[in-house]
Each structure stands twice: as C-alpha cells, then as structure tokens.
Amino acid sequence: MISVVIVGTGNVxxxxxxxxxxxxxxxxxxxxxxxxxxxxFVTDQAITSSNFEKIVAADIYILAISDDAISVxxxxxxxxxxxxxxxSGATSIxxxxxxxxxxxxxxxxxxTKDRIITFNEIPICIESPNEDDLELLKKLGNTxxxxxxxxxxxxxxxxxxxxxxxxxxxxxxxxxxxxxxSEHQIDFKLLQPLIKExxxxxxxxxxxxxxxxxxKRGDQKTLHNHxxxxxxxxxxxxxxxxxxxxxxxxxxxx
Amino acid sequence: MISVVIVGTGNVxxxxxxxxxxxxxxxxxxxxxxxxxxxxFVTDQAITSSNFEKIVAADIYILAISDDAISVxxxxxxxxxxxxxxxSGATSIxxxxxxxxxxxxxxxxxxTKDRIITFNEIPICIESPNEDDLELLKKLGNTxxxxxxxxxxxxxxxxxxxxxxxxxxxxxxxxxxxxxxSEHQIDFKLLQPLIKExxxxxxxxxxxxxxxxxxKRGDQKTLHNHxxxxxxxxxxxxxxxxxxxxxxxxxxxx
Numbered sequence: 001m002i003s004v005v006i007v008g009t010g011n012v013x014x015x016x017x018x019x020x021x022x023x024x025x026x027x028x029x030x031x032x033x034x035x036x037x038x039x040x041f042v043t044d045q046a047i048t049s050s051n052f053e054k055i056v057a058a059d060i061y062i063l064a065i066s067d068d069a070i071s072v073x074x075x076x077x078x079x080x081x082x083x084x085x086x087x088s089g090a091t092s093i094x095x096x097x098x099x100x101x102x103x104x105x106x107x108x109x110x111x112t113k114d115r116i117i118t119f120n121e122i123p124i125c126i127e128s129p130n131e132d133d134l135e136l137l138k139k140l141g142n143t144x145x146x147x148x149x150x151x152x153x154x155x156x157x158x159x160x161x162x163x164x165x166x167x168x169x170x171x172x173x174x175x176x177x178x179x180x181x182s183e184h185q186i187d188f189k190l191l192q193p194l195i196k197e198x199x200x201x202x203x204x205x206x207x208x209x210x211x212x213x214x215x216k217r218g219d220q221k222t223l224h225n226h227x228x229x230x231x232x233x234x235x236x237x238x239x240x241x242x243x244x245x246x247x248x249x250x251x252x253x254x
Numbered sequence: 255m256i257s258v259v260i261v262g263t264g265n266v267x268x269x270x271x272x273x274x275x276x277x278x279x280x281x282x283x284x285x286x287x288x289x290x291x292x293x294x295f296v297t298d299q300a301i302t303s304s305n306f307e308k309i310v311a312a313d314i315y316i317l318a319i320s321d322d323a324i325s326v327x328x329x330x331x332x333x334x335x336x337x338x339x340x341x342s343g344a345t346s347i348x349x350x351x352x353x354x355x356x357x358x359x360x361x362x363x364x365x366t367k368d369r370i371i372t373f374n375e376i377p378i379c380i381e382s383p384n385e386d387d388l389e390l391l392k393k394l395g396n397t398x399x400x401x402x403x404x405x406x407x408x409x410x411x412x413x414x415x416x417x418x419x420x421x422x423x424x425x426x427x428x429x430x431x432x433x434x435x436s437e438h439q440i441d442f443k444l445l446q447p448l449i450k451e452x453x454x455x456x457x458x459x460x461x462x463x464x465x466x467x468x469x470k471r472g473d474q475k476t477l478h479n480h481x482x483x484x485x486x487x488x489x490x491x492x493x494x495x496x497x498x499x500x501x502x503x504x505x506x507x508x
Contacts, residue, residue: 067476090468090476109448110466112455123444149444158438159445161480161493166431166445167452168467169496170424175461175503177420184412190377190403191413191420192456194363198421199453201366202446207429212364213422214344222321222344226415234499239415241495242423245488249429 002140005030005056005082007073008064009038011111012087016064017042019119023143030056052076060140062087062105063096071095083133089160092153093127103128103137106156107145110167119144125151125159176235183231208249215246256394259284259310259336261327262318263292265365266341270318271296273373277397284310306330314394316341316359317350325349337387343414346407347381357382357391360410361399364421373398379405379413430489437485462503469500 004026006017013031020026021043031042032049039048055061055076063086065073070086074096077084084099089106096102104127109117124141126148128134134150141148151159174195181188201210214222223243230236258280260271267285274280275297285296286303293302309315309330317340319327324340328350331338338353343360350356358381363371378395380402382388388404395402405413428449435442455464468476477497484490 067473090479108444110451110455112459112464112466115455115458117451121447123447125444147444149441151440155438155440157479157483158434159440161483162431162434162440162442162445163448164467164480164493165427165434166449168465168469168500169492170427170449170452171455171461171465172496172500172503173419173424173427174456175465177416178461180412180416180419184409186405186409186413186416187403188416188460190362190379190401191416193375193377194417195420195424195453195456197364197371198424199449201364201369201425202428202449204369205366206442207425207432210366211422211425211429212366213418215418215422219321225344225411226418229411229415238423238495238499239418241492242426245492246422246426249426 001025001027002060002136002143003027003029003058003082004140005032005058005061006064007032007062009033009035009041010064010066011113011115012107013064014041015111015117015119016062016087016107018116019144026140026143029058055080058082059136060085060103060105067091074098083128083136085137089125089156089163092157093129094153101128101130101133103133104153104156105137105141106151108159108163120146123147123149125149125156127152127156176238179232180230180235211246211250213246215243216250218247218250255279255281256314256390256397257281257283257312258394259286259312259315260318261286261316263287263289263295264318264320265367265369266361267318268295269365269371269373270316270341270361272370273398280394280397283312309334312336313390314339314357314359321345328352337382337390339391343379343410343417346411347383348407355382355384355387357387358407358410359391359395362413362417374400377401377403379403379410381406381410430492433486434484434489465500465504467500469497470504472501472504 020028030047033039036050042048059082061082061084067088078098083101083103084096085103085105093102106125107122109122122145124145126137138148178188274282284301287293290304296302313336315336315338321342332352337355337357339357339359347356360379361376363376376399378399380391392402432442
C-alpha cells in the first residue's frame with residue numbers, strides 16, 4: 001500500500017484525487033488546500049486540511065499546484081521523510097531542492113474544470129535522483145497508467161513545449177475555425193469528425209505523412225481564394241504564415 | 255435505387271467507391287479514370303472505363319477529381335441527363351455551368367491514401383439550384399451519412415477555410431511537436447493521448463472554453479523559459495505569434 005498526500009485544489013489535484021482514491025494499493029491520507037471551500041471535491045472531508053503545520057505521514061506528497069507556487073509551498077515540506085513531487089511539465093526538480101527526497105510525477109494531459117479523466121492511457125513522466133524513490137514513483141504511476149516513463153528535467157520541459165504546440169496551439173486553430181464558422185452562420189459541429197480524424201490518423205502515420213491541404217499541394221489558386229475570403233487581418237496573417245511553413249516543409253515552390 | 259457514376263481515382267474517389275458500393279439503394283454503374291492502372295481499386299473491373307465517350311446512363315455523376323480538373327473534365331458531361339456534382343470544398347458550383355443539372359456533393363473529411371473511412375459521421379454538404387435534384391442528392395447523402403447539410407457555395411468555401419485551420423494547420427502543429435520530440439530523443443507517441451483529448455473536449459465545450467496553457471494564463475515565466483528551449487528560429491516565431499494571439503484573445507496583458 002502506497003500512502004499519498006495531495007496538495008492543491010485545482011483541476012490536476014481533483015483529477016489525481018479521483019484517480020488515486022480508486023487505484024489499487026494506494027491510500028490517500030490527506031488533501032491539503034489553503035482555501036477550505038475549494039476542498040469540497042474530497043469525498044471524505046475528515047482527510048482535508050488547510051493547515052500546513054498538520055501534515056500527516058505518507059510515502060509520497062504530491063504538489064498539484066500552480067508552477068509559481070511550487071518552491072514556496074515546498075518550504076512546508078522541508079522536514080517530511082516521504083518523497084515530495086510536483087506535477088508540472090515546465091518546472092525543474094531543483095525547485096524542490098529543500099526537500100529530503102525531491103521527485104517529479106507529471107501526468108501529460110490537459111485537465112479541464114468539471115471534466116474527469118481516466119488515467120490509464122495518460123503517460124506519467126517521473127524523475128528522481130534516487131533509484132529507490134524512482135521505483136516507488138514508478139509503482140505509484142503504474143497504479144494509474146499503462147505508460148510510466150522516466151524523463152530528466154530537460155526532456156520533460158522539452159516535452160512540455162511540444163505539448164503546447166499539439167494541445168494549446170491546436171486548440172487555438174480550433175478557435176479560429178469556430179470563429180470563421182460563426183461569422184458565416186455555419187455550425188462548428190460539422191468540423192468535429194474532421195478534427196477527430198486529424199487526431200486519429202497519428203495512430204498509424206506520422207504528422208509529416210498525414211499533411212494534406214492546399215499548402216501541401218502547392219495549390220496557389222485555392223490559397224489565393226482563401227485569402228480573399230478571410231476578412232480578419234490576424235487570421236490572414238496566420239493563414240499565410242502557416243501555409244508558407246507547410247509549403248516550405250513539403251518542398252513546394254513559394 | 256440511385257444509380258451513380260464516379261469519375262476519379264484518388265483518395266476521395268476510392269473512399270466514395272468503397273462506401274457507395276456497400277450502401278443500400280445505390281448502384282455504382284461505372285468508375286471512370288484516365289489512367290486504367292489507377293482503377294485497380296474497383297472490385298468489378300467490368301464497370302471501369304478510361305473513355306469519356308462511353309459514359310453510361312446514371313442518376314448522379316460524381317467528379318471526385320482535383321479542383322483544377324473540374325471545369326475541364328465537366329466538358330465531357332455536357333449532354334448527360336443526370337446530375338453532375340463535384341466533391342470539392344473550395345470550388346464554386348459555377349465550374350459545372352456547362353452541365354444540364356449541376357450540383358455539389360462535398361464530404362467534409364480528410365482522405366488519406368490507404369486509409370478507408372466510414373462515412374456515417376462525415377457531414378456531406380450538398381448544393382443544387384433545383385429542388386428535386388437537391389432532394390436526390392440528399393437521398394444519396396443519407397445512404398452514407400447521418401449528417402447531410404445544404405450549404406451554398408459561399409458557405410461551403412468558408413467551411414473549407416475553417417477546415418484548413420482545424421485540419422491542415424492543426425496537423426502542422428503536430429508536425430512541429432514531433433520535430434521537437436525527435437530533436438530531444440523523446441517518443442512523440444507520448445503526446446497522442448493529449449492530442450486525442452484536445453480533440454474530444456470539443457464534444458462538450460467550445461474551443462474558447464477549452465483553451466489552457468501558459469499563454470492563456472499569462473504565465474510569462476513559462477513563456478520565457480519555452481522560448482529559451484526552442485532553438486529553431488521558425489518554431490520560435492510561431493510560438494511567439496500564437497502565444498500572443500492566445501493572450502490577446504483571452505484578455506491578458508501583452
């Protein structure tokens with residue numbers, strides 16, 4: 001049985017709590033959050049606390065809090081004997097340097113309010129300077145997910161940059177698509193099967209192989225017609241930049 | 255029973271052939287392609303032809319060919335009595351003006367070589383100046399898909415622009431993500447659950463609501479750190495442009 005304390009009340013903390021509470025061989029001993037009202041998601045309110053002076057004993061302490069808060073909140077865990085991990089893709093393990101046993105437990109997924117996620121396919125990236133601690137983090141990861149990988153802080157930060165492109169920036173492409181539809185009274189839902197197929201293709205082929213469209217084909221006529229149709233200056237700029245990037249990548253004449 | 259002739263040998267033609275051949279109340283009478291070798295995908299070779307002088311009688315003729323070829327190939331169908339449609343999102347119905355009964359049958363999806371798609375969730379956008387023809391196109395669409403919508407040429411072209419953003423440009427975001435991973439010996443497959451969740455979120459919420467990430471949060475420290483990590487000039491430019499766009503959209507100070 002791995003005993004765990006979760007610190008935080010946001011989307012990651014809530015999703016981790018839900019998943020760990022259900023996991024085999026894991027016992028959530030405590031959930032700590034500064035604001036007691038935000039701890040309402042914890043089914044057993046007796047294990048909640050807003051007092052960092054009353055941290056209970058556990059094998060692993062998970063800081064599921066915003067990046068900026070990590071090094072500050074970590075100060076409360078100077079004297080604990082368990083492993084202290086954070087869940088941030090972008091933050092170095094060094095921000096936990098005051099802990100006896102620092103580590104990383106980074107679930108690579110986008111967590112949204114009121115959306116409960118199943119962890120079994122979510123990669124969990126772990127890190128620790130200590131072999132035994134790494135083993136325990138791996139064991140905890142495996143109670144949730146089929147994919148637990150060891151990455152050092154540089155690799156994890158790089159993976160986080162890649163995640164920004166495939167998730168945050170992709171979602172921005174969806175946003176522009178939705179705006180264009182809305183301006184012309186077209187139901188954005190029509191694009192959903194296309195969006196899903198675009199994502200699913202990657203099960204079989206690389207994104208380089210999956211590229212289609214006028215820019216890939218070097219179809220100047222369609223590119224020109226599209227630019228005529230786009231009225232928003234910013235959307236036009238984006239269309240041109242990305243079309244040129246695709247043309248360049250796929251070796252078409254500019 | 256709706257009788258159909260398909261013209262073309264590319265991904266759209268092949269996928270349409272596969273789907274229409276299996277559809278109830280549809281009979282594929284002929285598949286025409288200039289290059290006989292590219293007609294190998296047609297199971298019954300007796301219905302293939304490379305001769306536009308020998309077009310058989312049918313209710314609907316589907317030009318599933320490249321945008322540039324539509325108006326030229328349409329010349330071969332001046333005297334036919336059936337409806338002549340093309341399958342292009344970007345091309346006006348006017349390019350079929352020499353036909354007696356022009357129309358549009360545009361399946362909104364990305365078709366990839368060697369990838370057979372099920373049509374039932376793919377929106378099919380139809381257009382015709384004639385009510386009866388519109389009805390017949392709708393009937394044909396319904397043999398394949400649950401979603402058949404009537405759009406005029408302007409709406410369809412606009413939808414195509416939106417499709418370029420959510421499909422072609424999104425796929426380019428995946429390409430950059432894959433490049434960043436590969437430069438740092440990280441398996442791109444780790445990002446696949448994130449990519450799928452980013453697409454699936456749209457079942458429940460709008461892309462504007464779904465936006466997450468450092469730019470959305472106005473997290474300057476992470477944005478700065480990411481730019482330090484990105485070595486490629488073009489990737490940096492893209493990162494800055496899209497982060498600024500997201501910040502602006504979500505009302506953060508630049």
